[in-house]
Amino acid sequence: MGLFMILFTLIGGITLSAQSSINGTFSRKAGTIETTFLTFLTGTMFLTIFILFFGRGNVLALLEAPKWQLSAALLGTMYLLLTVMAVPRIGVIATNIAGIAGQLVVGVIIDHFGWFNSLIIELDVKRAFALVFMIISLYFIYKGNKRSNEKPKHRISK
Amino acid sequence: MRFISYLLALLAGTALSFEGAIYAELGKTIGQIETSFYNFFMGSIIMGLLWLFFGKGKISYTIEAPKWSLLGGVLGVVYLTSIVVSVPFVGVGIAMVAVIIGQLVMSMVIEHFGWLGSKKTRINKEKIFAVISMIVALILIN
Structure with a gap:
């Protein structure tokens, strides 16, 4: 499953x-x-x-659901607005990488403490290593994108 | 000032994880598709208001645009529903890593071929290393 x-x-x-x-x-x-x-x-x-x-x-059960659960709709909009604010200042790639980093770290923290009644999955050595590999991955994305963006310029100058 | 922008982007990412965890909980009580519906319904209201007050673009372009460019909403539904369904089974951490890998690989393919109106950007060594490290992370986190 x-x-x-x-x-x-x-x-x-x-x-x-x-x-x-x-x-x-x-x-x-x-x-x-x-x-x-x-x-x-x-x-x-x-x-x-x-x-x-x-x-x-039951859609109508929305009316009885706790309000904090309904507030999640605002989080999606917040994501969007913050991204729109950051992109012009630091660029799309940097914004995405910083966003992914935040997403992963908080995802692991939520699992560790079992916030919002979610599954409790402790942050052990294995998970800590996983975070390190993700950071390495983000570094490669940054470098890879920098390289593919630089290439066309070289061709023009030659 | 740049530092604040990085912080904003970081905060944006954390919002997505919180959203996933909370919607998973809502999905248990009102149903998963119903939760997706709620998200899109509320999103329409919020964005509708923002559009009325701050919209500077051209919404009438919708009628002239190629039909495939109108499919964004349906694709977003698949994403959100997959999160709401899977988080109770595997937790937020794994769900987020899996989403990111899917996103990473697909956007590389899309950009490599210049599909969907994107700028053509070739896949290079670094990008392949990035995907491999991400998959290692998924295996470790599981």
Whole structure:
């Protein structure tokens, strides 16, 4: 079950990267706020139909759910706004890398303490090593992107 | 000032992890697809307001744009639903690493071929090392 879930989440990552390319192209002509608005709107339309036919949960239970759980919707918007603020100052790659670092570290911390009633997975030596490898990976992403961005310039100067 | 921008970006990432953990909890009570629906519904309202007050772009471009460029929302639904479903089983840490690997590999492929209107950027040694280190991390974290 665990492995299947990891694969499912990998697909989630794949669709997310396709989304950012598509939205990047769309936003060049439509604008950032407009693109995000449209993304949420079409997502809502799609899910409305999907829930009507396949929904097994209870949407109305939202009204009774604890408010702190509902506040998660604001976190997604916060992510977006903070990213938009950071990108013009430090660039897309640096913003993404810093974002990923924050995401991973907090992910491991939430697991360690079992916050929000989640699974408790302790931060042991293995997990600490995993974090080190992720930092190495981020370093290579930074270097790799720097190199592929520098190349065209050299060709022009030659 | 640059330092603050790095901090903002870092904070943005932490927001995603918190979001994943909280939505997993909401998903247990109201249902997973329902949780995705809630996210997109609230997002539409928040972004709708932001658009009304601060939108400077051209929303009418939606009608002229190539149809494939309107698929962002549906793709986002797949991402969010996968998080809400998997976090209760594997925890936030693994879910986030898996998402990042999927994102990393796919964006390299997309940029390598210049798909979906992206700028063509070739895959190089460093990027392959990055993916390998990330996969090692996933194995260790599991």
